[in-house]
Amino acid sequence: MSDNRTGSIEKAIESPQPALDPSGIMQVGMGFWASKTLLTAVKAGVFTIISESKSLSGKEIQAKLGWHDRGVYDLLDTLVALKFLTKEGLKETAVYSNTPETDFFLDKNKQAYIGGILEMANDRLYKFWADLDEAMVTGKAQNEIKHTGKSMFESVYAEPERLKLFVNGMTGISRGNFTSFAQKFDFSKYKTMCDMGGAVGLLSCLVAEHNPHMQCTSFDLPKVEPIAQEFIKENNMEGKVETMAGDFFNNEFPKADVITMGMILHDWNLEDKKKLIKKAYNALPEGGAFVAIENIIDDERQENAFGLMMSLNMLIEFGDAFDFTGADFDSWIKEAGFKSSEKIHLAGPCSAVIAYK
Numbered sequence: 001m002s003d004n005r006t007g008s009i010e011k012a013i014e015s016p017q018p019a020l021d022p023s024g025i026m027q028v029g030m031g032f033w034a035s036k037t038l039l040t041a042v043k044a045g046v047f048t049i050i051s052e053s054k055s056l057s058g059k060e061i062q063a064k065l066g067w068h069d070r071g072v073y074d075l076l077d078t079l080v081a082l083k084f085l086t087k088e089g090l091k092e093t094a095v096y097s098n099t100p101e102t103d104f105f106l107d108k109n110k111q112a113y114i115g116g117i118l119e120m121a122n123d124r125l126y127k128f129w130a131d132l133d134e135a136m137v138t139g140k141a142q143n144e145i146k147h148t149g150k151s152m153f154e155s156v157y158a159e160p161e162r163l164k165l166f167v168n169g170m171t172g173i174s175r176g177n178f179t180s181f182a183q184k185f186d187f188s189k190y191k192t193m194c195d196m197g198g199a200v201g202l203l204s205c206l207v208a209e210h211n212p213h214m215q216c217t218s219f220d221l222p223k224v225e226p227i228a229q230e231f232i233k234e235n236n237m238e239g240k241v242e243t244m245a246g247d248f249f250n251n252e253f254p255k256a257d258v259i260t261m262g263m264i265l266h267d268w269n270l271e272d273k274k275k276l277i278k279k280a281y282n283a284l285p286e287g288g289a290f291v292a293i294e295n296i297i298d299d300e301r302q303e304n305a306f307g308l309m310m311s312l313n314m315l316i317e318f319g320d321a322f323d324f325t326g327a328d329f330d331s332w333i334k335e336a337g338f339k340s341s342e343k344i345h346l347a348g349p350c351s352a353v354i355a356y357k
């Protein structure tokens, strides 16, 4: 054996390779097991019925939900292992309770319920994401449009139950971000706001609640208007928040000091994004602000995994629609004529990007 070879063996013994750990790969690769377990529980209302009774046995949960014997303890104990439930006892003697988080966010009777988006994930996205491989090859949407020829908005909005599921889903995912925006953005220079694609009117209600001098309008498609009117009434915001029905591509934007779009730009391709930005610019006064609230991807496209996967979700939903970085936004708003911009981090992966006219 030559000196050289002996040297390299010694070196290898002195500094062994750090042990490689495959657990991250396995956790994400098999992540659909955990995802579907949680989604099934949310859809069935496990956390809601437990919340109503404080705690329940497996048999009580099974009886209320009409489940077969086979899966009851596997599913409930998986939820315990994943830290979504706690339990005392084993199988037939076990009593299950919610954690503070699942009791607050996943009880359908609480205002903080965020399960709408998870119910939609269970009913729609879970199945459509199975065709991501096909989307990667074709670049085409994999949702209802593939089977019925109708776009996501057309088919979801054709059935009142699915429409409600969708707008409630949006309310769940947006509440934290909108609350943060209503508190962090300086509204002192402005009097009016119009939220384009405002769904139930959540952003308008929160802005008016936290900034009582603001008068807000929530603009959305005609089918959404009655749902928004009900929501505004339930939240005692009539007089502070009004609704307007229309199509933001075919109708002029209402004039306002601040024009907001929550999770709107990412639904459209580049040409439509630019159209919406230009229409916002035209509707604003000098000094007015255009705000996009989205899961803004970091400029290097390597940190915000949720924002990047949201963009893949737009591929599944619309094909050519996509999420974007702050730098992308800056280039589009400059082209439209805006003078300056800023970014405000809201909650988790979500930020507001703001363009000033």
Ligand SMILES: C[S@@+](CC[C@H](N)C(=O)[O-])C[C@H]1O[C@@H](n2cnc3c(N)ncnc32)[C@H](O)[C@@H]1O
Pocket: 153, 170, 171, 174, 196, 197, 198, 199, 200, 219, 220, 221, 224, 246, 247, 248, 249, 261, 262, 263, 264, 267
């Ligand atoms: C992804 S949701 C966002 C809802 C809400 N802004 C939020 O962030 O929670 C998109 C919204 O845009 C509305 N929308 C879609 N196409 C529209 C159009 N052409 N004109 C007006 N609103 C539209 C939908 O009805 C829906 O409420």
